[in-house]
Amino acid sequence: MAAPTVVSRGLGLDVTPETLEPFLAGGAGPIVLVNLVRLRPGGDDAYSRYRDAVAPLGASVGAEVLYAGRAAGTLIGEEDWDLAYVVRYPSRRAVADLVRNPDFERLTDLRHEALEAGVLYAFS
Numbered sequence: 001m002a003a004p005t006v007v008s009r010g011l012g013l014d015v016t017p018e019t020l021e022p023f024l025a026g027g028a029g030p031i032v033l034v035n036l037v038r039l040r041p042g043g044d045d046a047y048s049r050y051r052d053a054v055a056p057l058g059a060s061v062g063a064e065v066l067y068a069g070r071a072a073g074t075l076i077g078e079e080d081w082d083l084a085y086v087v088r089y090p091s092r093r094a095v096a097d098l099v100r101n102p103d104f105e106r107l108t109d110l111r112h113e114a115l116e117a118g119v120l121y122a123f124s
Contacts, residue, residue, distance in 0.1 A: 014111075026092060033089065035086075035119070035120050037117075038116045038117040047115070054107060057098060063088070065085060066086045066088055068084070069084055
């Protein structure tokens with residue numbers, strides 16, 4: 001099994017050209033993104049608005065949410081995350097099409113308002 005590719009990590013909260021270009025060179029076929037999210041205090045409403053705005057954009061590139069849920073506790077590790085999303089994309093190019101979409105880019109401020117931290121891993 002291939003090692004995961006980290007697309008975005010930590011407080012940056014944004015996929016950058018420096019992380020996207022090597023990701024795109026990683027091969028063909030479907031890709032699954034695992035997104036761990038830590039909300040800012042009081043960020044639930046902003047995140048709900050962000051999630052609702054991103055959903056149709058993701059659907060437009062063929063993204064399929066396989067799992068979404070709130071954290072129920074930690075068994076291994078020291079980091080705390082509030083939410084997890086597992087999303088399948090038909091290709092790495094579909095991920096790039098999403099994050100380069102001007103409508104997605106307009107949501108940056110809302111994402112930053114909602115999130116304290118996040119990790120986005122890609123698995124093939």
